[in-house]
Amino acid sequence: MFEDSAPRTARRPHLGRPVLIAAIVVGVLALLIVGFLVFGQGHGEQKGGEATHETSSQTVTVATATTEALSRIVTASGTVSAWEEVPVGAETGGLTATAVLTDEGRYVQQGQVLVQLNDTLLRAQLRQQSAAVASAEATVAQADAALARAQELRERGFLSQAGLDNAIAQQATAQAQLQAASAGRAETQARVNQAAIRAPVSGLVISRSVTRGQIVQPGTELFRIVRDGRLELDARIPETEVALIRTGQSARVLSDGIGQTSGSVRIITPEVDPQTRLAVARISIASGSGLRPGMFARAEIDAGHQPSIVVPTASIIYRENRSGVFLLADGGVARFQEVTVLSRNNEQSSVDGVAAGSQVIVEGAGFLGDGDRVTVAPSQ
Numbered sequence: 001m002f003e004d005s006a007p008r009t010a011r012r013p014h015l016g017r018p019v020l021i022a023a024i025v026v027g028v029l030a031l032l033i034v035g036f037l038v039f040g041q042g043h044g045e046q047k048g049g050e051a052t053h054e055t056s057s058q059t060v061t062v063a064t065a066t067t068e069a070l071s072r073i074v075t076a077s078g079t080v081s082a083w084e085e086v087p088v089g090a091e092t093g094g095l096t097a098t099a100v101l102t103d104e105g106r107y108v109q110q111g112q113v114l115v116q117l118n119d120t121l122l123r124a125q126l127r128q129q130s131a132a133v134a135s136a137e138a139t140v141a142q143a144d145a146a147l148a149r150a151q152e153l154r155e156r157g158f159l160s161q162a163g164l165d166n167a168i169a170q171q172a173t174a175q176a177q178l179q180a181a182s183a184g185r186a187e188t189q190a191r192v193n194q195a196a197i198r199a200p201v202s203g204l205v206i207s208r209s210v211t212r213g214q215i216v217q218p219g220t221e222l223f224r225i226v227r228d229g230r231l232e233l234d235a236r237i238p239e240t241e242v243a244l245i246r247t248g249q250s251a252r253v254l255s256d257g258i259g260q261t262s263g264s265v266r267i268i269t270p271e272v273d274p275q276t277r278l279a280v281a282r283i284s285i286a287s288g289s290g291l292r293p294g295m296f297a298r299a300e301i302d303a304g305h306q307p308s309i310v311v312p313t314a315s316i317i318y319r320e321n322r323s324g325v326f327l328l329a330d331g332g333v334a335r336f337q338e339v340t341v342l343s344r345n346n347e348q349s350s351v352d353g354v355a356a357g358s359q360v361i362v363e364g365a366g367f368l369g370d371g372d373r374v375t376v377a378p379s380q
Contacts, residue, residue: 061376085226106205117197136181139174251265254300268282327361
């Protein structure tokens with residue numbers, strides 16, 4: 001019997017599957033542990049943040065908006081204009097200006113000579129016409145004497161009716177010639193007078209358009225005068241404040257270039273511009289102000305004591321060029337309310353945009369944002 005002499009290879013046990021399963025289990029457990037830790041930490045931070053937000057608040061003080069009668073100043077601006085402008089022109093024409101006796105910016109009196117025109121020829125004509133009048137007067141005197149003699153002769157019967165009628169006709173002709181000569185002289189005298197161009201009113205000369213040597217035509221405007229030098233400011237008033245303005249109210253008129261002067265409201269126009277929603281208050285400006293027609297100026301009109309909503313001046317803050325206050329809303333929340341400041345002093349301000357009785361935040365308002373929670377400090 002033969003024995004198998006080839007060696008046998010021994011089998012090793014297969015360990016790959018158990019090791020792989022164990023590695024997977026360990027990895028899953030590790031992922032679960034990491035996820036738990038991360039989730040727990042994030043959840044805890046979220047809760048901590050919410051708790052911090054809910055508990056944070058700013059301590060403030062508040063005041064109540066009240067209604068008081070305060071001195072109200074209405075501010076307006078506009079253009080300076082003449083109360084009444086009077087143009088000055090020549091009534092006679094074709095004459096040369098020989099002298100200009102005033103200029104812009106000067107005050108003149110009624111009847112004062114402003115321009116003298118060349119009246120040499122007119123005066124020569126006037127002398128001739130005066131001589132013609134004298135001759136006509138002499139002719140009338142002769143005709144009157146002849147008529148008187150003719151009437152006497154007629155009464156005595158020494159003159160016919162035809163002779164008397166002729167004397168009457170001669171006397172009438174002489175009288176008509178005298179009237180014509182007198183009328184011609186009067187017309188020339190008027191032209192001589194018109195050669196001296198005079199101020200028709202007293203006032204301020206605001207324009208001059210004549211020079212020496214200029215040939216002046218009739219009707220040409222030579223000067224423009226503001227009667228009595230009176231100027232007005234056409235101040236534009238918002239329609240919301242028109243009811244506060246009354247005739248006679250005092251005003252302060254201010255100009256950057258001139259300074260300030262006094263004035264008073266002369267009239268309020270009855271209409272409001274539908275486009276701009278503005279009315280016009282005409283403010284008479286005191287004489288000697290230095291202002292000129294066409295200049296820009298501002299007015300502060302004293303509207304007297306008016307009911308106003310009053311808040312502490314310290315409560316007013318400015319955000320993005322807007323004035324406003326923080327109001328205490330329900331739930332202890334601060335709400336920004338835009339307001340218009342009408343007048344103010346160091347202690348209190350008159351505003352529009354807040355209702356009487358509103359709780360206005362005073363101390364701490366400058367550190368707040370709209371919607372912030374606040375805690376009201378107890379009143380001392």
